[in-house]
Amino acid sequence: MTKWLSVFGFIAVAASAEPVLVTGGKYTPAILLDESVQSLVMEDFKLDATPVTYAQYLEFVKANPKWQRAHAAAIFHDGNYLISWPGNTEIPKGYAERAVTEVSWFAARAYCSAKGGRLPTLDEWEYASSQYLQQQQLSDQAYAQMLFGRHSNPTAYSQQPLDVNSKALAHMHNRVNEWVEDFQLMLTSGDNNDILSSSCGDSARFMADFGDASYATFFRYQSRSNYRAQSTTSTLGFRCAYDME
Amino acid sequence: MKPLMIAIAAASLVFGSAMAQDHSHHHNHKDHTTLGAAQVSQEDSIYHLDGEWQTHTGETIQLAELQGQPVLVSMIYGSCTTACPVLVNDARRVYQALPEAYRKHVKLLMVSFDQDRDTPAALAEYANKYGLGENVWLFLHGQDDNIRALATLLGVRYRKRADGDFDHSNLVTVLDTKGRIVQRTEGLNRPVDEAVAALMKVIDDNHLMHH
Amino acid sequence: MKSFVKTALASALLVSFAGCTGVVDANVPLKHDSEYVIDGKIYGMPKAKIYRDEYNGPAVVGDYVTMVPHLAELDYEGNKEHEVRMDVFSQNVEVAPGVSYNAWTFGGSVPGPVLHVREGDRVVFKMKNRSTEEVVITKPFKGAAPYYNQVATNQLQKHKPVVAPMPHSMDFHSGTVAANDKWATIAPGETIEFEWIANYAGTYMYHCGTSSVLMHTAMGQYGAVVVSPKEGYPTDDQVDQEYVIVQSELYLEQMGDSYIYDHSAALARDPSHVVFNGHVSSLSENPLKANEGDRVRIHFLNAGPSGTSSFHVIGAIFDMVWAEGDPRNTWYGMQTVLLGASSSATVEFIVPEEGVYKLVDHEFADAERGAAGALYAGPRKK
Helix, strand or coil: CHHHHHHHHHHHHHCCCCCEEECCEEECCCECCECCCCCEEECCEEECCCCCEHHHHHHHHHHCHHHCCCCCCHHHCCCCCCCCCCECCECCCCCCCEECCCCCHHHHHHHHHHCCCECCCHHHHHHHHHHHHHHHCCCHHHHHHHHHHHHHCHHHHHCCECCCCCCCCCCCCCCCEECCCCCCCCCECCCCCEHHHCCCCCCHHHECCCCHHHHHHHHHHHHHHCCCCCCCCCCEECCCEECCC | CHHHHHHHHHHCCCHHHHHHHHHHHCCCCCCCCECCCCCCCCCCCHHHCCCEEEECCCCEEEHHHHCCCCEEEEEECCCCCCHHHHHHHHHHHHHHHCCHHHHCCCEEEEEECCCCCCCHHHHHHHHHHCCCCCCCEEEEECCHHHHHHHHHHHCCCEEECCCCCEEECCEEEEECCCCCEEEEEECCCCCCHHHHHHHHHHHHHCCHHHC | CHHHCCCCCCCHHHHHHHHCHHHCCCCCCCCCCCCEEECCEEECCCCCEEEECCCCCCCEECCCEECCCCCCCCCCCCCCEEEEEECEEEEEEEEECCEEEEEEEECCECCCCEEEEECCCEEEEEEEECCCCCCCCCCCCCCCCHHHHHHHHCCCCCCEECCCCCCECCEECCCCCCHHHHCCCECCCEEEEEEEECCCCEEEEEECCCCCHHHHHHCCCEEEEEEECCCCCCCHHHCCEEEEEEEEEECEEEECCEEEECHHHHHCCCCCEEEECCECCHHHHCCEEEECCCEEEEEEEEEECCCCEEEEECCCCEEEEEECCCCCCEEEEECEEEECCCEEEEEEEECCCCEEEEEEECCHHHHHCCCEEEEEEECCCC
16 A cells, blocks of 8 residues: 555656746735835746645655654644644645645755745735735636635645646645744734734734735735644645745 | 835836835834844754854854753844844853853853855954953854744744845743753843843752762 | 722732631632622632643533523532633534534533533633634533533534634623623634622523624524522422523525625614524424423523514413513513613413413514524423
8 A cells, every 4th residue: 555655646746847947036925024115026936836735745755754743743733733634654645736735844944954944934925915915817706706715724725636647736725724924913013013023903004005905815814824833734834945046 | 006006106116216215214223123032932942953054263053052051042143233132142141140150061052144244254353352251152154044933933033135135033942951941031131130130040950060 | 898909918918818708798708819709709810811722521511500591400509610711713503404604602502501600709711722723512522511522412403613814802791801802803712711799680691702703603603691690589389390592693694505694684674594502493493391381480681782672472462571681680570671682581471371472572683683592381290
């Protein structure tokens, strides 16, 4: 069984998409992390076309036994790391082309590092997301509905297979939440005030506008920042970023 | 999308002017914005982190080499002029409040956020300024990814600003001999009693005084 | 009172300290070094604890924790320390015939459980974020609150466990504490534990305060705490029936076969449903019961998240109303009580005759969207 799966995993890896170039440029985030910075200039970088799959992650843990379920140091996860896996080098049946989940931020970073990459920064991920939305020509309303729809039933989305041969960015919003390097949200509005120390409902000042799309995006920022680096859930995955040569 | 476009037009920003605006915004507060520390809900050793660090004396070490003694750790950056010197001084205050016999068993670890500017040489200068003699301070310079991982384990939140300075949490943490978090003091110029008691307990529990 | 402010001393001192509380107020037992008293109320709770634990016991624990419209009887004298647990997790619930959605819940229902305490009581609260688990609440569970059995015998919401991992928090309006500490957000798998004192009598909302608070509350994360006054209400010995009603809006839209949260509608305050006790039929399928001549007391909370409520009982007049449930805030002879979001009132009325009394939000746009129910009155028994 293990053997068969590993063969299958290898094929999936071989068929997986190349990282795609995200062309840099000026970018106005929907969420103002700092009241005094309204736009950013992003450099070129590369980003995996899709979230990392189970098959890819299986290859990684085979090559890096210390990231196998039974061997990962307790400090790097919340106790549910790869909890659905039948064994250390065996993924659940039928999962090969799904986005890998039940991975902590530490595990995601280790994977990307092993691939010669890193996790995207929050700005990089959101910049890629905004470009992706333009490519998709998705209306703000449709985008918002998709995101809130996923939050209403996240498991159904996370279990869908990925388009592993995609040549362009894919599944930015319709599979899993994704780790970013600096996931702990840091919204500041003057000294001694940041969002984690403030109470509910007082976040409108951080939004560039009050459209449907911005609320949907902001909700991603908000929920992402409240995970711990050790968190593993069945709806939280990642993709890797790469610096330009 | 329309309001977004207006926002761009109104701000008409390129990165450089964004930075300039950032400066003017903060002109009365040249230093950083304090970020609240994150909760930590793990109880294991942070010495599982396997990255390499350069000390202010030019050596290369891994955090695991600090095992066997209690460590007082804080994260700072060298060009920070207000909060960071206070954090370093807070660590020194803890050290000086320890009974004489306990002091030599404690390491004061200061880890820099600033991969680019806080070279080992720059950190050596910083260490000299704060005295206390050889082998008490350990200032570390590391790579961004290791800095981020350590900060995350300690619950120190930080971000680099466009002007190269850092917004960060002010946190002094006591680690036991195995590198587990046993006490945290958040804020500047806080009473040192709890940190002192935590360090003494680690030393007593491990019978370090008899060695 | 300054003598109550203590510095951190050896825990041995706690014993003697507890011994001297009687000097100020025999009913106010201090527990932690950090606590102090102003006007008979206790402040200065210790810091919240956040940790991971393997807990998989009953999701709702507490002897005085019930399902709406029930209110547990306080069968003890004076004050008490309550150990209460309300875990947070997702549950598919029906809110109207054929309309169900994956709610984010405290304890698995919408609204969440009702907690009943007495003014001055201490609550030691625990909550595990179990949004990564399928939590079943429709079967009795040893050690669970009375709430469990009440849910098991009232299947109107057709509870089905679902997994929807999400960070959450708990904000008790009945607690006077530093919100950034006690109402902190916890990640899936984490448990938060904190204490609060029911310093003020009244009926209070609790809800999730995690951003977006509009979404978290609209998804179903709210409920009521009833803090009965230390000296009681003046009518306590005349009350025959006591109930709790929580009104709230739902903002749902259809997507395929199921319903999802509609943030645009929530922002526009255009609810798909407005409900009493979580279902358009809660108080029609299971009407409140009383008899002719009874004095009925209702603790009515408008949880919002954003709308007002104009609560009215067709055929009755509220002869006593305590705004927010505080016995010092007495109103008389009210036909309708207007409540903003998170406001409450404790109302009483005499059931004049045997018959059916419709309960409505007299803002008829809300009544037409579900905010209606009934009280069935039997013949006079007195």
